[in-house]
Amino acid sequence: MYLFSTKQQAPTGATTAAQPGNAGNDTEGHRLSTISQNPFRTPPFATPIPSIRSGRPISTATSLNNGQPRRRFQSSRLNGEMEKPWLHSAKKSMNWDSIIFYTAVSVALMISAYICYDAVKDVPKNDYCLIMDDKFENLDNWSHEVQMNGFGTGSFDWTTDDAANSYVDSDGLHIVPTLTTQSTDITYGQLMNGYTVNLTTDGTCTDRDQRTSELVTSNPCSAVSNSTKGTMINPVRSARLTTAGKKTIRYGRVQVEAKLPAGDWLWPAIWMMPQDNVYGDWPRSGEIDICESRGNDAETYPLGSNIVSSAMHWGTTYSNDAYQKSYGEWGAKRTKYSDGFHTYGLEWSSKYMFTWLDGRLRQVVYFDFTKNKNMWTYGEFAYDTVNGTAPTDPWSWTGRANSPFDQDFYLILNVAVGSTNGYFPDGVGNKPWTDGSESPMKDFYLANSTWLPTWGSGDSRGMVVKSVKMWQEGSC
Template sequence: MKSAFPLAAGVSLMLALTACGGSSNSNNASSSVVASVASSIASSAVAVVSSAPAEEVVSSHSSESSASSSLVSSQSSSSSLSSSSALSSSSISSRAVSSAVLVISSQASSMSSATPASSSEASSSVESSEASSELASSSSDASSEAASSSSAAGTANGWALVWSDEFDSADIDRSKWENEVNCWGGGNGEFQCYTDDPKNSFVDNGILNLVAHREHNCGPATNQEDPNYNPNDVSVCKPYSSARLRTRGMADWKYGRMEIRAKLPFGKGLWPAIWALPSQTVYGAWPHSGEIDILEIFAPGHSDFGPENEVHGTLHYGFSWPWNQYSGAGYTPPANVWEEFHTYSVEWEEGEIRWYLDDHHFATQTSAGWFTYYWGGQQRGYQVGSGAQPFDELFHIVLNVAVGASFLPEPEPSGVFPQAMEVDFVRVYQCANDPLTGKGCATIGDQATEVVGHAPPADVRAEMSLFRDGVETLQLEDKDGAPVTEILTPGFYPDAGTVVSNPAYADGDQTLWDIQFNGAGSAFLTSTNGLHFGDNLHSRVKNLGEMKFDLRVLSIDAGAGLRIKLDSGWPNLSFHEIDVPPTGEWSEVSVRFYTMEGNDGEAWRPTADYTHIVNPFLIEPIRGNAHIQLNNIRIVCLADVNGGCDINPIPEAVNLTETFDVFNDDVDALWDFGLGIWQTAGPHVVTAVVDADEPARGKVVDVQFTSAAQNGIVFFQSTTPYNATALQAGTLSFDINVLDYGSNTGGLVVKADCVNPCSSGDIPIGRVGENGWETITVPVADLVAGGLDLSKIDTPFVLLPLWGQQQGVHLQLDNIRWTLP
């Protein structure tokens, strides 16, 4: 689902990773939020929320992506379209369904034969043991009340019912719903494993129950859409189990009214949600293809994360994470959402989405406030979407109860479990007045909040030319605006026999770079002093940029390919294998930086360091030989406010000549990247700045390493390197208190870095701090002996438990500083 950002109170940030998506963040990056509270409406409150745009820049560019003409895709049998008792069947027959309006593929028989679920597997005896005894009593009372409450808007204004589940059968209808099974964490560091165990999801007395339990559970490390997904994988374990159901692959819709009647769970750390995701990521992985949050609430009944009864409706769209956009509104109904059933709805038409709670229209957003910036392929490169994109494709419904997240605290030990989201019905309508656009059936309230959102960026591109009819000389500016000339030099490896490179090849009125690869090797453009593409998380080049060049393949071995690389010094490089264009023809090739893979020459696959690029362009053949020609090699991105790509000289190191703090009650301002983590997979490293048990000590850094299967580190970093040669004879010191060593027997390691891959190497310090606070001192000379370059320190402190022995380690840090002798 959702997001890896810390959130301001009351803000929706459902960073749901789509079917093909996945993101892992390596530091506690924050996203600023605008929140305003509208006037009281019928004893309710509405709050507008919106993510701060990475850079608002703007226009639209037409997409050649074809919009699906089908409005409904269903693989369930036609019986799934039957009317509920609360709705007249004539509302279906009167909608004048045609093949252009409603497409139904009946595959019920084949799906049922392949579906392992059966009534015996989800038997009432299993459900009635723990879950039913604690939950079913409320379901029983609520069933008659909820079932009798049908949305008036659902049958008014020309809305026609096209799909529903009233949960009248004994078990979950497997022709309509799929359980997701994984312990992935949703990209947000969530604390639950999603299971298909009947105790986590079942039907009782006409109510679907999605139940979170406090229990140790292990399962797959990835979601079902990951090509490496293994249903038998049990490598990740979590302290909670829960359920997440979806209609993907069975039913999805383009435009219409989605209506869900539900009662939500109660408790700190709970995160129930009702939402919709694109079934096909036409515009790319999350968030490029969009997300519609119909309902979500953080810690219902608790005010430590915003108003305790405020629900949120939100859209996600825009750039790649962490530059992604989101916007929406909060609404507080008169009755608590965990005490009563409420009906949560969206009406979705071309270019407009509206949110409702019990038919109260509380928010509207139009396409003027959303956009997508998506990858159009190797030939077209990045495109700025237009019109209703990305909310113009088929979406499916998702129901789930998450527990905790990187920005949401875990439930308290005294919290009551199990906790359930109870769902009375799910209904989908489409507008009979104009099924193709969904327009003409709107239910409009006169006090709904207009969500502004984020306007599409101007489609203005900035370029930095590296080679155009010859090698370019770059004209840059330093941080003070002074001009800096950066020389690029063409090079090749290994020798003139294996690689024959001519960067001044004359071809009519053009000067080309002609390269003959007679074996394994590479050709590249080297920067004399290096280039700074921004920090590794928020780089404009990385997030919004692409490498473009003209390529003519004169010859290439059968089965051979070509790789493009970005290189910051071995082993820190990133690559992408391009589709080889037709031989003998000139083709413009685009390669996006964002999806470049890490170096496959190393087991841990390090990537290019965007703060210190040595070779901004490198090309090499793989699996054979090739003869190619190149021209017009350039870096292209959406222009920033200054009309550029934010490519600069590597900043000169600032001199540090006195004792300096890294952390003392807070991260020192020198280390502007702040407190960060890196982990092989998440969630594993959990950090927080907390009050020490000893009041006189003030604030300390609390660090927990949670997983047996993962490894990670905690560090402090600056986006600018510092020259600390004056502290050559000094010491690195810090206070440490280890609350629990968990599975660790080999102790801890510290180190310091000098713009990756430059590092001191590991300095073992053993099992320190076992008996309370202890001060550790490491001579700077030891760091230098391990390889630290004091002239360019950017990471003055790194700590980790011994690799492979990290589960259960819980420690606190204080008074981290470098001291002059």
């Protein structure tokens, strides 16, 4: 037990409650006497505390409110009813901000609805009859074109009906380029000098060359190797399949699902040519390119496998082909069309023609025949001369604005190799030949160590076509 002193020292000048003459300070005296009687009770304010404002000690007998009771906190919230004079006003102000906003929104919606309606009402609602749905269980719908002169493009491949260059399996149709020395008995020495291939003698040449041009400088059915002249047997064999004489359309739709080939200087194409040259040799009777591309890797070649193009070819001679007036291309930033399957399509009528990629909304080329009097005036051929001679109009006599694209066309699938017509521009991507060289095919072949490894091997080489559909416009 601890002992506490019960005697407290009074402040100087002050008297204790026990002393006479202190009757006016009963409260103070009573508190101190109580404390003296119970030393274990700690009195409030027994220790002087500083003044809140001045910092000076205050007496234990002095309250924080100078002895007055603390005032209760009064809320500043309005009590009772609040006057709202605007509710009793006879004239209310207009909210112009809301009126302008909602009016503008309503007008925008009406304009948008009209634009959609105007666009949809003009969309053709043609009937179509499916005439071919080929998933390549066989090649009954197709024929091979066998030639050696590049079909007017100056390409270096020899198109064959060899099973090494075209075959079907569970993936579809494969069109595969191979080296001639690997798929025939022709040796390297024979390829370069002193050997003749005659497809007429073999009975295999199809000789359906519709591209009569300055580039057709050799016989489509034969080739001769001569080291002195710089000529050689075509160093690569490939394939070109067509539906000519079997499946044609005059207006309608085409849809081809294919994986394009990878490899330097490969030229895959999905395109159409006229069944009959009603208006004359190429390009008078027209050509429709649904899809063309280059196999060169897009990461190293600026015109490579990430670009597909479409075009319509028409003109009076090779030199005034007006395809640039109806040409378009689609370039992808993160897609190589040799990496997977894509769908390439055509829709064609007497009023319009357009090609598309992976959907009708992604159009590559759109051509409206109704916006021009005819293809002669649109091509402005009357202002050109060919070898000093004005060309003659081959189409206007029909009275149709879309001639020559008013005849039956058949479909072609092929993989060409190289060319001398400018499709692979000189000086781009370390091209190993020049179009004007005296021996472009030889220059190309001697650089095979640079391009052959890029072609792949086995079933991964070449173009793979999974399916082909063709519709004729009109009911079945």
